[in-house]
Amino acid sequence: MNRYIQVGDNTNITEERQKATFDTEVLGSIIYEGQERLNRRREIAKYVEEHQDLHDPKPRAFMTRLEAIENASRKIIALKKHAEQAINASDPSENYLFQSFVMGGEGHPIALHDLLTAPVLLANCDDEQLDLWLPKALNYELNATYAQTELGHGTNLKDLETTATYDTKTEEFILNSPTITSLKWWPGNLGKSCDHVVLQAQLYIHGKCYGAHLFWVQIRDLNTHKPLPGITVGDIGPKFGMNTNDNGFLKFDHVKIPRRHMMMKHAQVDPDGTYHAPIHAKLGYSSMLYLRSILLGLFAMNLAQSAAVAIRYSVIRRQGEIVPGEGEVKILDYQTQQHRLLPQLARAFAFLATGKFIREMCFKVMQDIRSGEVGLLADLHAISCGLKATCSFQMALGIEQCRMACGGHGYSLASGLPQLYSLAVGGCTYEGENMVMLLQLARYLMKVANDVRNGGPKEEPSEIVQYYFRPAKSTTCLIDQAYDTNHQYVLDTFEHASKRATLAAYDKLQGLKQKGLSNEQAWNETAVELCKASRAHCRTFIARMFVEQVQQIADLPVKNVMNDLLELYLFYEITEAATTLMEDGYMRGQQLRFARHKVYSLLEKIRPNAVSLVDSFDFTDRQLESVLGRRDGHVYENLLAWAQSSPLNKDDIDCIYSFFTNDLGNFMLIFYRYQYSL
Numbered sequence: 001m002n003r004y005i006q007v008g009d010n011t012n013i014t015e016e017r018q019k020a021t022f023d024t025e026v027l028g029s030i031i032y033e034g035q036e037r038l039n040r041r042r043e044i045a046k047y048v049e050e051h052q053d054l055h056d057p058k059p060r061a062f063m064t065r066l067e068a069i070e071n072a073s074r075k076i077i078a079l080k081k082h083a084e085q086a087i088n089a090s091d092p093s094e095n096y097l098f099q100s101f102v103m104g105g106e107g108h109p110i111a112l113h114d115l116l117t118a119p120v121l122l123a124n125c126d127d128e129q130l131d132l133w134l135p136k137a138l139n140y141e142l143n144a145t146y147a148q149t150e151l152g153h154g155t156n157l158k159d160l161e162t163t164a165t166y167d168t169k170t171e172e173f174i175l176n177s178p179t180i181t182s183l184k185w186w187p188g189n190l191g192k193s194c195d196h197v198v199l200q201a202q203l204y205i206h207g208k209c210y211g212a213h214l215f216w217v218q219i220r221d222l223n224t225h226k227p228l229p230g231i232t233v234g235d236i237g238p239k240f241g242m243n244t245n246d247n248g249f250l251k252f253d254h255v256k257i258p259r260r261h262m263m264m265k266h267a268q269v270d271p272d273g274t275y276h277a278p279i280h281a282k283l284g285y286s287s288m289l290y291l292r293s294i295l296l297g298l299f300a301m302n303l304a305q306s307a308a309v310a311i312r313y314s315v316i317r318r319q320g321e322i323v324p325g326e327g328e329v330k331i332l333d334y335q336t337q338q339h340r341l342l343p344q345l346a347r348a349f350a351f352l353a354t355g356k357f358i359r360e361m362c363f364k365v366m367q368d369i370r371s372g373e374v375g376l377l378a379d380l381h382a383i384s385c386g387l388k389a390t391c392s393f394q395m396a397l398g399i400e401q402c403r404m405a406c407g408g409h410g411y412s413l414a415s416g417l418p419q420l421y422s423l424a425v426g427g428c429t430y431e432g433e434n435m436v437m438l439l440q441l442a443r444y445l446m447k448v449a450n451d452v453r454n455g456g457p458k459e460e461p462s463e464i465v466q467y468y469f470r471p472a473k474s475t476t477c478l479i480d481q482a483y484d485t486n487h488q489y490v491l492d493t494f495e496h497a498s499k500r501a502t503l504a505a506y507d508k509l510q511g512l513k514q515k516g517l518s519n520e521q522a523w524n525e526t527a528v529e530l531c532k533a534s535r536a537h538c539r540t541f542i543a544r545m546f547v548e549q550v551q552q553i554a555d556l557p558v559k560n561v562m563n564d565l566l567e568l569y570l571f572y573e574i575t576e577a578a579t580t581l582m583e584d585g586y587m588r589g590q591q592l593r594f595a596r597h598k599v600y601s602l603l604e605k606i607r608p609n610a611v612s613l614v615d616s617f618d619f620t621d622r623q624l625e626s627v628l629g630r631r632d633g634h635v636y637e638n639l640l641a642w643a644q645s646s647p648l649n650k651d652d653i654d655c656i657y658s659f660f661t662n663d664l665g666n667f668m669l670i671f672y673r674y675q676y677s678l
């Protein structure tokens with residue numbers, strides 16, 4: 001049952017909805033973790049629809065960067081005025097939802113503040129500091145961002161150059177940017193909007209460096225918004241995407257801040273300069289841990305949005321015949337189209353299940369840290385780094401596949417897909433460049449491999465890596481066994497691939513070291529294999545999360561369709577991992593062919609439910625910002641309306657004609673006449 005069936009919709013899409021074998025409402029409540037949340041989502045969306053001041057005056061594709069930033073500023077102010085009435089403003093998930101409906105993902109002047117300030121303050125400030133700063137942050141009396149990356153260093157935090165030198169005489173820190181490469185570069189909203197920063201700077205006391213620490217720094221006057229003395233700040237210019245965000249640069253020239261402006265929950269500096277180290281050296285990196293963990297759910301939604309656009313469009317668009325003489329088919333009937341799109345949808349569901357687990361694990365770790373417990377920190381750091389890299393990469397490729405699957409119209413900004421891609425692909429870079437993130441997970445996996453090679457773990461291993469220590473049930477792949485209804489043999493296959501990749505990388509690393517290479521040289525010469533191991537481990541983890549989620553579904557029709565998607569995900573991943581699996585003889589050609597045929601038959605089986613599956617996400621047209629992905633399927637007439645709203649169509653003046661009216665134009669006219677003998 002698809003609840004989106006409406007009179008007046010394009011019949012091509014209505015007939016798709018009539019084919020649904022499951023209730024979109026039930027799946028919607030699974031996606032949004034409960035019927036109540038799904039209902040709230042709709043209420044908030046309805047509120048946004050009913051208030052015009054929360055809308056864009058024209059498609060954002062037709063705005064200049066400046067117009068888009070001004071529009072975003074106007075809307076965020078309107079949004080804050082409406083918040084009391086529209087949502088439960090003290091509930092972060094309602095706030096996030098309201099903002100995403102109104103603002104989209106391109107950014108706005110308080111995006112970073114809303115995303116990070118409260119979590120960073122809560123994780124890093126002592127009680128007295130929290131009392132002073134948190135209420136102001138929550139009441140929007142100030143607007144802060146997270147200033148870590150510098151012009152010269154984003155990845156290698158050990159070599160950040162901004163200094164915070166403690167002066168025992170005045171009990172102040174002196175902030176300084178000693179070189180051009182030490183300028184802060186990239187922080188969101190730093191360029192024009194924010195007045196405070198959470199600053200990562202190297203702490204120096206009596207000439208000794210204690211590494212990067214966090215400081216709370218005001219950079220602009222709260223009344224005039226002018227930079228404070230000693231501060232140079234500005235926007236870094238247009239980017240590949242996220243252009244309504246004013247990512248900025250920042251330079252300090254011996255700026256003084258009080259001692260108590262160092263965040264002192266974990267490390268402290270006494271008035272006399274005595275330093276107290278934190279219980280874990282990397283607690284100051286917890287904001288990255290937090291963001292990497294919550295990003296997975298966002299990646300899932302980005303991918304689902306692009307699948308929704310492409311799948312809806314693919315049942316409207318007719319092109320060519322499959323059976324000659326029977327008329328043009330919907331492009332979704334082509335196997336190639338299904339093969340391009342449906343695995344993206346399956347991955348979106350897989351990432352959603354994974355994101356939920358990691359988000360909950362992160363909240364637990366944050367709670368543990370507050371009570372001085374850091375036992376799970378390394379486990380979460382490793383897996384969240386690996387998953388951030390794996391999911392953002394597959395999401396970006398998936399969105400681009402969806403865009404290309406829409407043919408020419410996918411190239412138009414009317415599809416919304418180029419904007420979604422340019423926004424989403426940033427996730428491969430921010431919060432840690434993807435290769436670097438895979439290598440972080442690999443560090444952790446190499447410790448696991450060391451235990452495997454040396455008689456087992458020294459202590460109970462985390463649940464996430466326990467499979468490395470379990471003996472394999474079979475030395476060959478069994479995925480073609482008909483009775484693998486709970487997918488255990490597929491999971492065994494992924495586990496085999498992870499173990500093999502991890503141990504191969506470990507053995508290579510050890511071999512290189514035995515040949516006399518230093519740890520660092522051996523690491524660099526094994527880096528590609530190390531990344532492979534991390535990806536394989538992430539694939540195993542994601543697959544397990546998805547299997548467990550589907551096993552828990554109570555509603556049978558939804559369970560059936562989700563099981564189809566799960567199988568598609570699993571067998572598609574097997575085909576992607578085939579080289580590794582066949583390299584050691586674990587999988588045979590016959591099984592690869594079995595996996596491929598499973599994929600093809602699942603595409604056919606899922607095809608009738610495709611539109612209803614994406615409908616279950618309950619995306620609003622405002623959210624999708626896509627003429628191709630319109631819920632009512634009226635694509636062509638709206639493509640024309642969209643094109644006609646282009647400022648270029650405002651009048652009939654020829655741009656070249658106006659060019660001819662100036663001197664250079666006259667010259668060009670003469671030149672052309674001469675060239676073409678006009």
Ligand SMILES: CC/C=C\C/C=C\C/C=C\C/C=C/C(=O)SCCNC(=O)CCNC(=O)[C@H](O)C(C)(C)COP(=O)(O)OP(=O)(O)OC[C@H]1O[C@@H](n2cnc3c(N)ncnc32)[C@H](O)[C@@H]1OP(=O)(O)O
Pocket residue numbers: 115146148149154155156157158188282285286288289294295298377378381429430431432433436440443444
């Ligand atoms: C819902 C959301 C809505 C919207 C979001 C949309 C948009 C948001 C857009 C943009 C926001 C973007 C913000 C940013 O990008 S902020 C900047 C992010 N920067 C990074 O991520 C930098 C990446 N670099 C690092 O994280 C570290 O430098 C790196 C981990 C690579 C190395 O650190 P370091 O050199 O200090 O350590 P190592 O010697 O390599 O390792 C030592 C040891 O420490 C462990 N470690 C490292 N980090 C952590 C951590 N965070 N927690 C716990 N442990 C950590 C590491 O594993 C090593 O352990 P061991 O192997 O045992 O020695």
Ligand SMILES: Cc1cc2nc3c(=O)[nH]c(=O)nc-3n(C[C@H](O)[C@H](O)[C@H](O)COP(=O)(O)OP(=O)(O)OC[C@H]3O[C@@H](n4cnc5c(N)ncnc54)[C@H](O)[C@@H]3O)c2cc1C
Pocket residue numbers: 112145146147148149152153154155156185186187188242247426429430431432433434435436439
């Ligand atoms: C849209 C966007 C928003 C951002 N927002 C913020 C923000 O709000 N606050 C903030 O502080 N920062 C922000 N950043 C910065 C971001 O966190 C960094 O760009 C990111 O961490 C990557 O660092 P880098 O730019 O120095 O890349 P580099 O480290 O220079 O990466 C370049 C290449 O070098 C490789 N490389 C680097 N080190 C290694 C290594 N050890 N081993 C192997 N390969 C390596 C990388 O894999 C990559 O291929 C943002 C960036 C973007 C794009």
